[in-house]
């Protein structure tokens with residue numbers, strides 16, 4: 001019988017480190033991962049995310065076995081609810097098109113489900129599950145009242161007209177509206193979902209329900225959006241890097257930086273780096289890597305990606321000395337060109353598994369000693385191990401990119417009080433939250449005798465907050 005009144009704050013039932021207990025823990029983690037593979041076939045990204053978290057939790061379970069007694073692991077890897085739906089929409093020729101839609105409401109122990117929507121042809125239920133799982137711990141690290149969720153579709157926005165994007169968003173919301181609400185589930189943007197898409201989604205919600213309420217974040221500034229939300233994920237990843245560097249008595253000023261991606265997160269990472277006197281020299285899109293040794297021209301980048309929405313290659317028209325490196329220029333090479341350019345700091349801001357062990361070795365060889373992840377799970381497990389073995393400052397996505405969701409919560413707070421805060425207030429709060437996340441990760445890592453391992457720190461600190469709330473709520 002489980003004692004639901006366990007005082008988890010004082011739960012220091014250190015399990016003796018006997019071979020039997022060690023074996024029990026090994027079997028437990030192994031069995032849980034095996035059973036996930038049986039119950040959720042072919043969700044490799046989800047296993048990758050789950051394995052990283054479970055491996056990091058071993059030392060916690062040794063000290064606090066009550067988490068195992070409460071079966072928190074079996075409960076936390078299972079989404080509370082998964083919604084899958086058909087999205088039918090008419091293209092510009094009047095032809096019916098069909099896509100898959102998803103929303104995973106993973107864990108609501110700490111607050112309403114919160115997490116973005118991704119529109120990309122590669123999206124499967126496993127992608128959304130991995131992102132939703134990561135979101136639980138990321139949201140917990142912010143210290144704010146946010147549960148974890150994620151959604152999206154295999155819809156490909158590339159090459160679609162504005163009217164097609166609008167009709168697709170309307171069709172998506174026509175199904176989703178019944179599952180979301182300001183205290184229930186509040187989606188935001190992610191890959192393929194920016195200000196334009198959030199606008200169409202919000203308009204359709206309002207049309208169907210007649211309610212003007214904060215059911216999405218990343219909204220336009222004239223209709224409920226927070227100043228600073230668009231910039232928050234990128235700015236936050238840079239603030240996180242600053243915190244990691246400060247702990248090593250270094251600064252970001254004058255550092256040469258590699259950034260991947262050329263979307264929302266990458267652009268505002270580059271903006272903050274330039275503001276702080278660092279020199280971002282790369283960005284990338286699905287076609288290739290742009291390398292401008294003089295430093296990325298931010299206005300030009302924004303014009304190409306935010307206004308014209310074309311390829312990064314167009315950058316070369318205005319800056320002929322830059323290079324656009326495509327797969328054809330990089331034949332037979334393992335890894336990704338962006339990580340093989342010499343620099344001091346790396347900011348992966350595109351997508352999952354975009355930085356492999358080969359890339360990690362190239363970064364280390366070239367002297368990179370700080371990696372701050374703007375994207376979700378951009379580094380493979382082998383790449384992470386290389387960084388940890390080398391002892392560099394490595395900030396995992398669930399900590400380093402939490403500034404976006406934290407500022408989404410600030411948007412929710414502004415919606416609830418019908419206020420709009422100035423940029424200074426939002427940015428000050430963002431800086432404080434990123435410093436606090438770094439401190440939690442570093443202190444937790446030190447508590448478990450691995451002071452430079454922020455992956456361990458982030459996973460244990462995030463997990464503890466969620467697990468303690470789940471225990472308080474009983475078996476539900």
Ligand code: NDP
Nearest residue numbers: 190191192233261262263264265285286350351375376404
């Ligand atoms: P965007 O859609 O704005 O930009 C994504 C960028 O990454 C684009 O330049 C895109 O290239 C590139 N990209 C996407 N998929 C691939 C791929 N398979 N191979 C190569 N390049 C690719 O998305 P965001 O900037 O919002 O998101 C980027 C990352 O940050 C994601 O991992 C997301 O989950 C994470 N994140 C985002 C947050 C946010 O607030 N937006 C919050 C926290 C994390 P192209 O233009 O050619 O498609």
